[in-house]
Amino acid sequence: MTAMNTTEPTLPQVVCVARARIPTTQGPDIFLHLYSNDRDNKEHLAIVFGEDIRSRSLFKRQSPNETQQDRMIRGAYVGKLYPGRHVADVDEKLGMKLEFDSRTGELVFDPRTTWDGQNDTLVRIHSECYTGENAWSARCDCGEQFDRAGKLIACEHEKETGIIGGNGHGVIVYLRQEGRGIGLGEKLKAYNLQDLGADTVQANLMLKHPIDARDFSLGKSILLDLGINNVRLLTNNPDKIAQVEHEGILHCVERVPMVPIHWTDDNKGIDSKEIEGYLRTKIERMGHLLQKPLNLHTTPSTTISVPNLTPTK
Numbered sequence: 001m002t003a004m005n006t007t008e009p010t011l012p013q014v015v016c017v018a019r020a021r022i023p024t025t026q027g028p029d030i031f032l033h034l035y036s037n038d039r040d041n042k043e044h045l046a047i048v049f050g051e052d053i054r055s056r057s058l059f060k061r062q063s064p065n066e067t068q069q070d071r072m073i074r075g076a077y078v079g080k081l082y083p084g085r086h087v088a089d090v091d092e093k094l095g096m097k098l099e100f101d102s103r104t105g106e107l108v109f110d111p112r113t114t115w116d117g118q119n120d121t122l123v124r125i126h127s128e129c130y131t132g133e134n135a136w137s138a139r140c141d142c143g144e145q146f147d148r149a150g151k152l153i154a155c156e157h158e159k160e161t162g163i164i165g166g167n168g169h170g171v172i173v174y175l176r177q178e179g180r181g182i183g184l185g186e187k188l189k190a191y192n193l194q195d196l197g198a199d200t201v202q203a204n205l206m207l208k209h210p211i212d213a214r215d216f217s218l219g220k221s222i223l224l225d226l227g228i229n230n231v232r233l234l235t236n237n238p239d240k241i242a243q244v245e246h247e248g249i250l251h252c253v254e255r256v257p258m259v260p261i262h263w264t265d266d267n268k269g270i271d272s273k274e275i276e277g278y279l280r281t282k283i284e285r286m287g288h289l290l291q292k293p294l295n296l297h298t299t300p301s302t303t304i305s306v307p308n309l310t311p312t313k
């Protein structure tokens with residue numbers, strides 16, 4: 001492994017507080033990991049595909065007195081829970097056993113039971129979007145991208161696009177930075193400004209926020225805690241690609257594009273005037289790596305009349 005560059009900023013400390021298996025309506029079980037950290041009080045998440053992708057902080061023995069029952073309740077178990085199971089570190093039915101360093105209590109890496117972090121792992125670092133994920137919003141593509149990331153991680157290969165999937169291994173890091181970090185209340189104000197003619201960048205600036213207030217360093221810490229070093233990143237955002245790199249320990253080995261579904265299938269995906277404006281702004285003003293020539297019914301941003309924020313009577 002290359003030596004770590006000391007000029008890199010210190011990464012946040014994260015601890016996985018609990019994980020649980022979630023059977024899904026989409027097919028595979030996922031393991032939801034909830035994290036605490038030393039930078040904010042938000043509950044950031046990792047949606048993990050693959051039982052063997054193990055959080056180092058979760059699996060570490062909490063104290064010599066920690067019971068096997070305590071460990072199962074926190075989700076620090078190998079294999080699968082079943083009624084009557086007593087031991088967290090051994091799944092007798094599946095023939096799996098974890099080993100721990102007797103001095104530090106840390107999980108000892110064993111490729112038979114734990115995913116190898118040198119594997120190229122399909123990852124999405126996703127920022128919260130209440131409207132796109134829960135309110136069926138056609139203003140943005142967040143809900144669609146979230147679903148698609150899950151499908152791509154679960155599948156071996158996507159026929160329509162030729163994308164190699166994660167084949168059941170991968171992670172969606174879900175960061176609670178709503179509205180590119182400005183929060184839901186401010187995002188709703190930005191939407192009103194957009195209805196008045198501003199684009200997403202202009203609206204943020206008019207509200208005296210940065211164009212993008214996000215910080216992906218928590219996402220990096222979470223990936224490293226999950227033992228992942230080589231990432232195939234599902235994104236069109238060049239800033240995310242740059243931010244995910246951490247010299248010597250975390251590499252973006254490939255960018256996997258997230259092409260809007262409606263661009264490849266007229267009958268599917270989000271089709272609205274608002275989403276076109278949103279994508280146009282991402283491409284023209286934020287440098288997103290989407291290549292389809294824009295043939296949209298929204299007006300290019302240069303001709304948008306920006307509303308005046310001075311109150312009128």
Ligand SMILES: Nc1nc2c(ncn2[C@@H]2O[C@H](COP(=O)(O)OP(=O)(O)OP(=O)(O)O)[C@@H](O)[C@H]2O)c(=O)[nH]1
Nearest residue numbers: 126127128129140177178179180190200235236237
């Ligand atoms: N301020 C603001 N935020 C928005 C708006 N529309 C969506 N968002 C937020 O933008 C973020 C989108 O996050 P992602 O989909 O993870 O990332 P991205 O920058 O679009 O890049 P990709 O990885 O290519 O999808 C979420 O936090 C949304 O809540 C908007 O009009 N204004």
Ligand SMILES: [Zn+2]
Nearest residue numbers: 129132140142
């Ligand atoms: Zn959204």
